[in-house]
Amino acid sequence: MRHYEAVVIGGGPAGMMGSITLGGKDVKTLLLDENDVLGGQLVKQTHKFFGDHAHYASVRGFEIAQKLQEEMAKDPNIKVETSATVIGVYPNNLIVYAKDGKEFKVTYKKLLIATGAMEKQLPFINSDLPGVYGAGAVQTLMNEYGVMPGKRFLIVGSGNIGLILAYQLIQAGAEVRGIVEALGKIGGYEVHAKKIKRLGVPILLNHTIVKAIGDESVSGAVIAKIDEHFKPIPGTEEEKVVDTICVSVGLTPLSELAEQAGCKIEYIPQLGGYVPIRNERMQTSNPDVFIAGDLSSIEEATTAMIEGKIAALEMAHNLKSTDVENEINDEIQTLSLFRSGPKSEKIRIGLEKFGINVKPVPEIERHGVQIGPQGKLRAIIDCTEEIPCNSCEAVCPFGAIHIGENLNSTPVVDYDKCNGCATCVIACPGLAIHMLKEDVENSTALVGIPYELLPLPEKGQKMWALDEDGNYICDAIVKKIAKYPNKTNIIYVEVPLEFSQKVLSVEFPKRESPFVCRCEEVTLDEIERVIDSGITDFEEIKRLTRVTMGPCGGKNCKLVVLGILSRKTGVPISKLSHGTSRPPVKPVEFSLFTKRDDSK
Amino acid sequence: MEGRIKAHPILEFRRGKRVKFYFEDREIEAYEGETVAAALQANGIRVLRYTPHTNRPAGLFCAVGKCSSCLMEIDNVPNVRSCMTKVKEGMHVRRQNKRGDVL
Ligand SMILES: Cc1cc2nc3c(=O)[nH]c(=O)nc-3n(C[C@H](O)[C@H](O)[C@H](O)COP(=O)(O)OP(=O)(O)OC[C@H]3O[C@@H](n4cnc5c(N)ncnc54)[C@H](O)[C@@H]3O)c2cc1C
Numbered sequence: 001m002r003h004y005e006a007v008v009i010g011g012g013p014a015g016m017m018g019s020i021t022l023g024g025k026d027v028k029t030l031l032l033d034e035n036d037v038l039g040g041q042l043v044k045q046t047h048k049f050f051g052d053h054a055h056y057a058s059v060r061g062f063e064i065a066q067k068l069q070e071e072m073a074k075d076p077n078i079k080v081e082t083s084a085t086v087i088g089v090y091p092n093n094l095i096v097y098a099k100d101g102k103e104f105k106v107t108y109k110k111l112l113i114a115t116g117a118m119e120k121q122l123p124f125i126n127s128d129l130p131g132v133y134g135a136g137a138v139q140t141l142m143n144e145y146g147v148m149p150g151k152r153f154l155i156v157g158s159g160n161i162g163l164i165l166a167y168q169l170i171q172a173g174a175e176v177r178g179i180v181e182a183l184g185k186i187g188g189y190e191v192h193a194k195k196i197k198r199l200g201v202p203i204l205l206n207h208t209i210v211k212a213i214g215d216e217s218v219s220g221a222v223i224a225k226i227d228e229h230f231k232p233i234p235g236t237e238e239e240k241v242v243d244t245i246c247v248s249v250g251l252t253p254l255s256e257l258a259e260q261a262g263c264k265i266e267y268i269p270q271l272g273g274y275v276p277i278r279n280e281r282m283q284t285s286n287p288d289v290f291i292a293g294d295l296s297s298i299e300e301a302t303t304a305m306i307e308g309k310i311a312a313l314e315m316a317h318n319l320k321s322t323d324v325e326n327e328i329n330d331e332i333q334t335l336s337l338f339r340s341g342p343k344s345e346k347i348r349i350g351l352e353k354f355g356i357n358v359k360p361v362p363e364i365e366r367h368g369v370q371i372g373p374q375g376k377l378r379a380i381i382d383c384t385e386e387i388p389c390n391s392c393e394a395v396c397p398f399g400a401i402h403i404g405e406n407l408n409s410t411p412v413v414d415y416d417k418c419n420g421c422a423t424c425v426i427a428c429p430g431l432a433i434h435m436l437k438e439d440v441e442n443s444t445a446l447v448g449i450p451y452e453l454l455p456l457p458e459k460g461q462k463m464w465a466l467d468e469d470g471n472y473i474c475d476a477i478v479k480k481i482a483k484y485p486n487k488t489n490i491i492y493v494e495v496p497l498e499f500s501q502k503v504l505s506v507e508f509p510k511r512e513s514p515f516v517c518r519c520e521e522v523t524l525d526e527i528e529r530v531i532d533s534g535i536t537d538f539e540e541i542k543r544l545t546r547v548t549m550g551p552c553g554g555k556n557c558k559l560v561v562l563g564i565l566s567r568k569t570g571v572p573i574s575k576l577s578h579g580t581s582r583p584p585v586k587p588v589e590f591s592l593f594t595k596r597d598d599s600k
Numbered sequence: 601m602e603g604r605i606k607a608h609p610i611l612e613f614r615r616g617k618r619v620k621f622y623f624e625d626r627e628i629e630a631y632e633g634e635t636v637a638a639a640l641q642a643n644g645i646r647v648l649r650y651t652p653h654t655n656r657p658a659g660l661f662c663a664v665g666k667c668s669s670c671l672m673e674i675d676n677v678p679n680v681r682s683c684m685t686k687v688k689e690g691m692h693v694r695r696q697n698k699r700g701d702v703l
Contacts (some may be wrong), residue, residue, distance in 0.1 A: 032663060034684070035664075036686075046610045046611060060610065062611075085665075118662065118664075118666045118667070119662060119666075128651075128656060128658060128669075129659075130646035130647050130657055130658065130659025130660070131646055131647070131659065132659075133659075133660060133661060133663070134661055134662045134663070134667070136662065136663065136664060137660060137662050137663030137664070137683075138663075140638075140663040140664060141638055141641055141660075141663060142605065142637075143611060144606045145607070145613075145634045145635070145638040145642070146604055146608070146611070146613035146615065147603055147604055147634070147638050147641050147642040148603055148605050149603070149641045149646075149660075171608065171609050171610065172605050172608060173605065216646070216647050217646045217647070217657075217659075254666075270642075287658070370692060452609050452610065453609055454607050454608070454609045455607075477602070487609060487610050501703070571682045
């Protein structure tokens with residue numbers, strides 16, 4: 001049996017940072033993780049993380065894991081065992097784990113448990129049907145194995161995980177038919193929600209899934225509106241044709257090993273469920289056992305890493321009387337700052353039950369979207385919700401963006417200093433920044449949109465410009481594609497000036513919609529989008545789409561268009577103005593008009 | 601192969617060597633390094649077992665070894681988490697019926 005000064009169970013951000021810190025303090029450490037690669041949740045996160053620039057903000061999740069791993073590999077004090085599943089913690093500081101079909105035992109002086117969390121279940125009819133997956137499972141399949149388990153998805157739950165999953169599914173080429181959310185508001189960050197709304201994913205609030213349809217595999221889902229007691233309202237059921245359902249209704253800490261290690265456990269719903277009681281330095285009721293990360297409270301990678309560091313520092317102090325006082329206090333202060341914003345209220349309430357008090361910041365500077373000086377190429381930041389993130393401020397080479405010491409504040413741009421370099425657009429984890437430059441003389445505007453999808457369009461290509469809900473608003477001509485190493489590219493498109501402040505997304509023109517106007521090749525979809533944007537006058541629709549204005553003069557499509565208009569507006573065709581008919585009613589040669597013969 | 605992401609805007613998939621294994625005696629193509637459950641999902645196979653009491657079909661749910669929904673019989677050993685077991689050339693995988701026999 002081997003003996004270590006410190007053993008760490010779980011190689012997610014908390015356990016990795018804990019190991020790095022322990023190793024740095026000369027503590028002989030063993031890290032055990034069940035997976036064959038380290039990183040925990042980070043491995044399947046393709047998006048850039050929020051947070052403090054000093055703590056890997058703007059770096060994609062899987063890349064944070066790689067960086068931490070590189071750091072660990074350099075330290076001979078750290079021994080790593082992957083594919084090592086800890087099956088029990090026993091008295092006398094004994095750990096048993098399974099690896100390669102064999103049982104291993106190790107003992108420790110101090111133990112850090114950072115086993116993270118697992119997804120909560122949501123029982124609904126047929127929720128056990130194959131094709132209903134936990135959101136994390138789909139992330140694992142997609143982002144670790146490159147396997148796409150379905151074509152059309154419904155997501156249950158609009159927390160950050162559900163929102164990010166929707167985005168990742170679209171990136172991998174799937175279709176997301178919608179997200180249902182039982183509460184009256186979106187659970188996750190506003191910027192994550194906006195990112196998928198402008199790609200056309202509807203988020204249905206006060207809705208739940210009633211049942212999954214299918215015999216041996218999902219072929220549909222019934223959703224319904226719910227009342228204030230979360231009961232489905234009869235008559236509001238609706239079937240969604242999907243082949244895959246993803247459940248993302250929150251995480252709950254994996255506290256069994258901590259319990260076996262003699263840590264007192266308490267049920268604190270604000271922290272995610274059963275959590276070990278611990279002090280500010282992450283020490284549990286068993287003085288030899290420390291915890292960190294999602295096991296202590298369902299939060300973020302950033303807070304997980306800081307907690308891992310705090311726990312490790314205190315462990316090193318316990319083991320070697322190393323002086324860590326200043327370092328620990330600094331980390332505790334950073335952690336408080338992360339938790340001081342309005343989005344962390346639940347965590348603060350939960351922690352208070354352990355006697356850990358985090359003060360909310362009394363007054364957070366809140367700013368709306370600034371538009372800036374017309375005509376100048378500049379960054380427009382749509383980030384109005386207080387979340388702990390400062391990557392835009394940190395990367396701006398001109399010091400044009402201010403967030404300040406409290407990273408929950410929202411950014412303010414000094415447009416005298418902004419020179420249109422777009423560095424912030426690339427860095428922003430929320431993809432909440434775009435570029436804008438109006439050209440009043442030519443009545444156009446250049447809009448630069450962050451784009452993380454494939455394929456990329458080509459210069460000169462026509463695309464559809466979309467608004468914040470993914471609705472078509474106008475055509476857009478691609479002027480430039482700026483590619484960046486971090487794979488957030490920017491597509492610069494030209495749009496009519498009047499739409500300059502509405503355009504937030506682009507997509508390739510859809511082809512699967514039926515063609516209504518054969519002459520001008522206008523699809524049903526295009527006509528409906530114009531009507532949806534609020535235009536219901538037939539003449540106006542004609543001018544915007546060119547329907548009925550081709551060589552046939554509307555003989556083919558006029559009635560169809562009026563039918564669509566009538567269906568969408570509820571006004572009978574007989575009451576609609578059907579426009580003016582102008583000669584010629586049949587196509588004739590232009591030369592005809594110059595060869596007039598008035599003799600007859 | 602069906603069900604596999606070909607181009608991705610952020611990730612590059614470095615897939616391992618191609619291997620073959622058997623699911624209910626049917627030959628399945630997979631890549632070294634992927635789990636049995638992932639390879640089956642990639643091939644459109646979702647039903648991984650039938651439950652002990654009500655004989656309902658069950659499939660992959662958490663994919664990270666936590667929920668035990670994906671238990672299968674792998675090389676004659678029942679109750680193996682197919683989401684944590686890597687594919688191997690020539691492996692025999694079967695749907696698990698009920699609880700599986702103790703060997
Ligand atoms: C979709 C999604 C998006 C997110 N976005 C962000 C973001 O933008 N910014 C941010 O800061 N955070 C984000 N997070 C949160 C962040 O990923 C987690 O808070 C963080 O990973 C928690 O770290 P951890 O080390 O506590 O646990 P985990 O990362 O879950 O790691 C736990 C590790 O323990 C191992 N383990 C568990 N039990 C055992 C056992 N018995 N034996 C051996 N090993 C075991 C697991 O295999 C795992 O590797 C996101 C999370 C998700 C799911």
